[in-house]
Amino acid sequence: MTWTRLCSISDISEDDGLRIDRDGRGPLAAWRVGDAVFVTDDTCTHGQASLTEGGILDGFQIECGLHLGAFDVRDGKVTSAPCTIPLRVYPVRIEADEVFAALNDT
Amino acid sequence: MSERHVVIVGGGQAGGRVALSLREAGFQGRITLVAEEAHPPYERPALSKGLLTGEAEPDTTLLAPAAHLAQMGVALITATRATELDAVARRLLLEDGRRLDFDDLVLATGARPRRLVPEGAAGPLPVLRRMDEALALRERLRPGTTLAVVGGGVIGLELVSSALARGVRPVLIEAADRLMARQVGPAASAFIEARHRAAGTELHLGRTLRRIDPRSLDSGPGVFVLTLDDGTAIAADAVVAAIGVVPDMALAEAAGLACEDGILVDAEGRTSQPGIWAAGDVARAVVPWSDRPERQESWRNAEMQARRVAASILGSDPAGDDLVPGFWSDQLGQRLQSEGVCAGTEIVRLSGDGRFAAFHLRDGRLVGCTTLDNPKLATLARRAIGRGLEIDPAALADPGGDPLRLLR
Incomplete structure (x- = not known):
C-alpha cells in the first residue's frame, strides 16, 4: 500500500469534513467523528454535488445537501435514497496528528 | 387470496x-x-x-x-x-x-407544458419536458445559431445557460418584469438578471411574443422572425416555449x-x-x-x-422524510438553491467573495432562503426553516456576521 499524506487531524473541524483537491483525480473528503478520521470521495454518487461543501455530518452519516441522499462515511454504504451507488472509501492511517490514506488500493 | x-x-x-x-x-x-x-x-x-x-x-x-x-x-x-x-x-x-x-x-x-400558439405559427411552439424533446433540441443547438426562449422561469433560464455553453446565442422573452418571479424574491431576480445580461443573453422583460413568421429576405439570419408586443423583431434559428x-x-x-x-x-x-x-x-x-x-x-x-x-x-413511516419545499437550478456555471418559500421580508446578504444570499422572514421566523454557490448555507437554512428558527434580521444582514453560525 502506498500511503499519501492528506492533512493534519486538526485541519478538520470536529464532526465535519475537509475537502481535499488533488491533481489527477476527483476531490476527496476527510471526515472527523470524535477522534476517528475517514476518507471518502467528495462527490456524491447520485448528483454532481460536493459532500463537504453542501452536506451535513450527523454521527457517521453524511447527508448530501442537494438531493438529501446519505452515506455512512465508515464504509461508504448508501443509507438513504436517491443514492444507489456506494461512496468510495479509502483506508486511513494516522501517525501522530497526520492523516494518510491509501488512494490506489481499494 | x-x-x-x-x-x-x-x-x-x-x-x-x-x-x-x-x-x-x-x-x-x-x-x-x-x-x-x-x-x-x-x-x-x-x-x-x-x-x-x-x-x-x-x-x-x-x-x-x-x-x-x-x-x-x-x-x-x-x-x-x-x-x-x-x-x-x-x-x-x-x-x-x-x-x-x-x-x-x-x-x-x-x-x-403550457402550449403557446402565436399568430402566424402552424401549431404550438416546441416545449421541453420529455427526454425525446430534449434530445431533439440538443440537435438544434449548433454553435453560432440563435435560440429564442419564451419564459424566464427555471426551465427558460437553464435553457439559456445550456445554449450559451454550446456557443448558441440566446434571446429570452418574459412577460413579467422580472426573472423567476414565481420562485425567488425581487432582489434575487435582479441579481440573476444582472448575471444573465453580463453573460450575453438578450433579455426582453415585460414583453410577450405577438407573432412568428418564416424568415423573409430582408430580415437577416435565422429561420424565424419573432415579433414582440412592442414591435421588436428577433431572428432566431430555434424557438422553445417554457411558460410553465x-x-x-x-x-x-x-x-x-x-x-x-x-x-x-x-x-x-x-x-x-x-x-x-x-x-x-x-x-x-x-x-x-x-x-x-x-x-x-x-x-x-x-x-x-x-x-x-x-x-x-x-402503513409505515416514510424514511428520510423532509417537508421543507426546495429546488435547485444550475445557471451560468453557478448553482442556485432555494429552500422554503420566498414570502415575507427579503433580506439580502452579499458575502465578502460576492456570493449572493437572500433570506425570507415572516413573523420573526426564517421561512425561505435563496443562495448562489453556497450549498452549506442552503443546507443549514433548510434545517432552520424546518424547525421554525427565530432570527434577528439585523444580524442576518450584518456583512461582518457569520450566517452559517446564526442558522446552526
Missing part, C-alpha cells in the same frame, strides 16, 4: 420512486408501472442542463437501470397511455386495450376524484378515493407551510411525496 397489486401511472421521479420505495420497504405484492414515454423512469432535471450540453446522456438520468427494476419485480409497461380509470371497480384501462385490476393505484402523471406547466389530471378528473389545479391529496398522498394515491407534480397536497393545499413542481417534492405514498400504502 390473490397478491396485493399496486399499479403506478407515470414514469417520472415520483412514479419510479414509489415503486423502488415499496420494494425497499419489503413489499411482496405485485407492482406494475405504466409510463407514457418509451423510457424507464428517469429524472428530469438534466433535461434542461447536462443533457443539452452533452454532459449527461439518457441512461445517466435513469432512477434505476431497467434490469434493476426487473430484478426488483417491477413490471414496466412503457410507451403506453392509461386511458380510463374506474375508481369503484378498481380497474385501469390502457390504450392498447389491456386492463389492469389494482388494489392500490398511484397517479404520478406529472404535468404538461399544467397538471396532467384528466384520468383522475374523469374518474370523479376531487381535483382543483391538481389532484387533491392529504399529507400522506390520499386522494378522495380510498386506495388511490397521487404524488409529484400532479398532486396538490396538504402541507405544513401553507394554509391551503399546494402543488409543487420540483424534484424534491416528487421524491419525498413518492416516499410518503409508498409508506402510506404499507
Whole structure:
C-alpha cells in the first residue's frame, strides 16, 4: 500500500469534513467523528454535488445537501435514497496528528 | 387470496420512486408501472442542463437501470397511455386495450407544458419536458445559431445557460418584469438578471411574443422572425416555449376524484378515493407551510411525496422524510438553491467573495432562503426553516456576521 499524506487531524473541524483537491483525480473528503478520521470521495454518487461543501455530518452519516441522499462515511454504504451507488472509501492511517490514506488500493 | 397489486401511472421521479420505495420497504405484492414515454423512469432535471450540453446522456438520468427494476419485480409497461380509470371497480384501462385490476393505484402523471400558439405559427411552439424533446433540441443547438426562449422561469433560464455553453446565442422573452418571479424574491431576480445580461443573453422583460413568421429576405439570419408586443423583431434559428406547466389530471378528473389545479391529496398522498394515491407534480397536497393545499413542481417534492405514498400504502413511516419545499437550478456555471418559500421580508446578504444570499422572514421566523454557490448555507437554512428558527434580521444582514453560525 502506498500511503499519501492528506492533512493534519486538526485541519478538520470536529464532526465535519475537509475537502481535499488533488491533481489527477476527483476531490476527496476527510471526515472527523470524535477522534476517528475517514476518507471518502467528495462527490456524491447520485448528483454532481460536493459532500463537504453542501452536506451535513450527523454521527457517521453524511447527508448530501442537494438531493438529501446519505452515506455512512465508515464504509461508504448508501443509507438513504436517491443514492444507489456506494461512496468510495479509502483506508486511513494516522501517525501522530497526520492523516494518510491509501488512494490506489481499494 | 390473490397478491396485493399496486399499479403506478407515470414514469417520472415520483412514479419510479414509489415503486423502488415499496420494494425497499419489503413489499411482496405485485407492482406494475405504466409510463407514457418509451423510457424507464428517469429524472428530469438534466433535461434542461447536462443533457443539452452533452454532459449527461439518457441512461445517466435513469432512477434505476431497467434490469434493476426487473430484478426488483417491477413490471414496466412503457410507451403506453392509461386511458380510463374506474375508481369503484378498481380497474385501469390502457390504450392498447389491456386492463389492469389494482388494489392500490398511484397517479404520478406529472404535468404538461403550457402550449403557446402565436399568430402566424402552424401549431404550438416546441416545449421541453420529455427526454425525446430534449434530445431533439440538443440537435438544434449548433454553435453560432440563435435560440429564442419564451419564459424566464427555471426551465427558460437553464435553457439559456445550456445554449450559451454550446456557443448558441440566446434571446429570452418574459412577460413579467422580472426573472423567476414565481420562485425567488425581487432582489434575487435582479441579481440573476444582472448575471444573465453580463453573460450575453438578450433579455426582453415585460414583453410577450405577438407573432412568428418564416424568415423573409430582408430580415437577416435565422429561420424565424419573432415579433414582440412592442414591435421588436428577433431572428432566431430555434424557438422553445417554457411558460410553465399544467397538471396532467384528466384520468383522475374523469374518474370523479376531487381535483382543483391538481389532484387533491392529504399529507400522506390520499386522494378522495380510498386506495388511490397521487404524488409529484400532479398532486396538490396538504402541507405544513401553507394554509391551503399546494402543488409543487420540483424534484424534491416528487421524491419525498413518492416516499410518503409508498409508506402510506404499507402503513409505515416514510424514511428520510423532509417537508421543507426546495429546488435547485444550475445557471451560468453557478448553482442556485432555494429552500422554503420566498414570502415575507427579503433580506439580502452579499458575502465578502460576492456570493449572493437572500433570506425570507415572516413573523420573526426564517421561512425561505435563496443562495448562489453556497450549498452549506442552503443546507443549514433548510434545517432552520424546518424547525421554525427565530432570527434577528439585523444580524442576518450584518456583512461582518457569520450566517452559517446564526442558522446552526
